[in-house]
Amino acid sequence: MTDRIRLTIEGQPQGKGRPRVTRRGHAFTPTRTREYEARIAAAARGAHQGDPLEGPLVLTVDAYHARPAKPPRGHQARELSLLAAPCWMRGSRYPDADNIAKAIADGLEGIAYANDSQLVEITCRRWWAEMDGPARVEVTVSRAYRP
Helix, strand or coil: CCCCCEEEEEECCCCCCCEEECCCCCCCCCCHHHHHHHHHHHCCCCCCCCCCCCCCCCEEEEEECCCCCCCCCCCCCCCCCCCCCCCCCCCCCCCHHHHHHHHHHHECCCCCCCHHHHHHEEEEEECCCHHHHHHHEEEEEEEEECC
16 A cells, blocks of 8 residues: 655646635536646546545645746846746745645545545645746645654
């Protein structure tokens, strides 16, 4: 039985969209969010064919955003071109890290783990992709061990 699942979701990181409510009070998930969660699920099925992990789990998400052509307005390193900035330089772009983690957690549910209530620790970091590197999200789900 495996203790860790690693997968990569190609493309620009997306966050969990707000639920939309109809005039009659019916709530639904936006189409773009449903499609992104389906891509996450497909990547998870490709990386893990076994049963879902059991017990307390740790989710680690590294979101690599495509570099913009110029720095965002108000960026602290405005005089630096983001094309030349190192890959560790953090971006202050949307989506928020917590919304990225929510979309990933929901997309992995039923494949990597039975229920996202098993997640006892979630880490989500946002980065700029490497020079000419692809936008992507790298995900690791592992068992939580007590020290």
